[in-house]
Amino acid sequence: MVKQLKLNALEEHLHDGMSILVGGFMCVGTPELIIDEIVKSNVKDLTIYCNDSGFEEQGVGKLIKNNQVKKLVASHIGLNPYAGKLMSSQEMDVELIPQGTLAERIRAGGSGLGGILTQTGINTIVEKNKQIINVNNQSYILETPIRADLAIIYGNKIDQYGNTMYRATTRNFNPVMAMAADKVIAQARHMVQQLDPECVHTPHIFVDYVIKEEDSD
């Protein structure tokens, strides 16, 4: 049985300086309730890994607006002008990573790989300060794994064991992030008895805590 967590008990799992993987793609599939609670906790100096910087009032944008983010690692920050402003003024450290490389680095972190070789970013500033490896006369960038202290993910249906299914394009980064953190907390849109074992997107062994959005079956 997966452990249920009350929103107001989330704070125990947060601390200054921690790193957090945040699911979602332009806030589609982002666990907003959990983010609201992190805003309330006011923990500082966070390193956030997310596809993007959300919007000013939505997704990880709320953490950025509350000046809780020391470093943001993302593929895109174009829809959050405040994030761009903090990047320009160097008040927030922003590392931009190609989206596929970001997904694959997180997957490597969750899969025990020491890294992966990709041609994405070769001959661009993305290769700066990275090892270039030659395989069959082709040059590849060695991209290293990403892991974090915590992953917060958004499941559409989570069963009593913690097995998780996402819905439509809310899936995005959630499954890889669920594998790459020391602790995983999921926001559940619906709790159900049991999911079809052929259709589980994230096996229960990855999900440590579930926060119910509403009661349902």
Place this chain on the structure above:
Amino acid sequence: MVKQLKLNALEEHLHDGMSILVGGFMCVGTPELIIDEIVKSNVKDLTIYCNDSGFEEQGVGKLIKNNQVKKLVASHIGLNPYAGKLMSSQEMDVELIPQGTLAERIRAGGSGLGGILTQTGINTIVEKNKQIINVNNQSYILETPIRADLAIIYGNKIDQYGNTMYRATTRNFNPVMAMAADKVIAQARHMVQQLDPECVHTPHIFVDYVIKEEDSD
């Protein structure tokens, strides 16, 4: 709409010296009808990638017994004494690869990665003739991608577009192999109208041809 192929038309897609990825784990999830047809075709000098060597009268074992296999790349050949005999007598070239490395190398081949770094096999004979890469003071073996001319896979339910679902542990290597070949031919236990878009294991874009095992809906 995915193209339907008659078993007796399979031969057009086969040629001497080709490489074939064969799904299945100890013949669970192996497309036996397709293998039978390859035996009939009598094409020679095949390079076969499969988790194991099957049994003497089952799975890729049938190709081995018919002396069609020049090279076998697998993680285990223990249940097929004839394969062991051909390996010992050097009549068949056998490359043994750790199972997780085999899966990941095929995934890399299908995913456009130049390779992956793993600690599996480090300080063993598996690392022989391979690049060792240092990341964060840890040594990793650089394992290179695997691709083949053809992949033959076994789907439980395949819809009219070619979307595929496997059943239970017949899934195993089938999904990664479907991504790593120039051509993919699937044996379908059942053909159906349409699968749930949340539960597709192999998207239709990977499946070039389907051979129906039986008519069903």
Place this chain on the structure above:
Amino acid sequence: MTRQEKKEFIAKRVAREFTDGDVVNLGIGLPTLVANYIPEDITIYLQSENGLIGLGPKPDETTLDKDITNAGGQPVTLKTGGMYFDSATSFAIIRGGHVDKTVLGSLQVDETGSLANWIIPGKLVPGMGGAMDLVMGAKEVIIAMTHMNRGKTKILKRCTLPLTAKNQVNKIITEMGVFEIKDQKLYLLEYNKDFTIEEIKAATEADLIIHNPKEMVVY
């Protein structure tokens, strides 16, 4: 042509690049318009890097489902036969060469096939998103853009902005013509008869190889 007319014209011409069965990824902006002009006698499969294949038209009020979005975060629909997957799978599809064609906008393209579309030094940097993976991974890279930006050509001898990728562009389609890049040389395949060849050359910094170009046909 107004700027909007140019965009529609370019989108219509790009739509004729596809063949039946193609898996296609359309970038944000002008490339998104291309979906409106796909010939009715072919079926193509639109991939969206946030996690679907089978991108359908914009929903109306009755079909709106906020869980189904495109890579711009906008609501879309899923066509019958489409399916969802996660970001790692999505970029395995892209990087693995399983996308036949990608259509992207650009700030600059050069005659070696390099492109720059993600950074203007001194301005806010939005990030590359999935563009770098798409141009490295897709079998064919088509740049769809207006030929000039504020009177300045965007087709150069060498890009001056930081690159998105080197030597990856196969075709450029603008309101002036269709250009192909082969072995780091730029060829004019088709020209828009509203412009003279001299006008097209003048609007193109790159060396342009002109050898029997056809008239650009747009339906």
Place this chain on the structure above:
Amino acid sequence: MTRQEKKEFIAKRVAREFTDGDVVNLGIGLPTLVANYIPEDITIYLQSENGLIGLGPKPDETTLDKDITNAGGQPVTLKTGGMYFDSATSFAIIRGGHVDKTVLGSLQVDETGSLANWIIPGKLVPGMGGAMDLVMGAKEVIIAMTHMNRGKTKILKRCTLPLTAKNQVNKIITEMGVFEIKDQKLYLLEYNKDFTIEEIKAATEADLIIHNPKEMVVY
């Protein structure tokens, strides 16, 4: 003890190594027996590297489903709450440190925690299967094996056979005792009172550090 009695004894003792919620992978042979002796007051999740979590007991005629097998290819069942996945995901789970404990047999183990269980030079080589990934990836590696093989010890100063992995074994459980490897030293944690400490030492080539060992308790 007969060979079979030894195996049952070892399996029973290994089963007491688990804590509630553990994700466990059991190798083929002796380790498979461990599943029969899991204490009833804990729930563990058995992973099978061919693609499932929630391995249940062997099926009978009424529950047999040939599509559900373990890593030995034998029919098994899936417990409620279990699920299936592909081989790449399975080894992502294993390599990624998501398996708490793996139990494997071995031909040789040494005091540095290295093990050799896949090759005997001159004999047919069956292949390593998933063993190398399991010993590198699992958080804890437990070797379950009979102490001797035809009168020869299997716990050595240094393995002589080709290694499966270097410095990865945490515990060894035999019919003689429970051994722990820490900082490349071998400790006797528990002994089977059917043997004297001298007998255990004599049966072990490796240097054995003995400091207040407990009696081995098996239910």
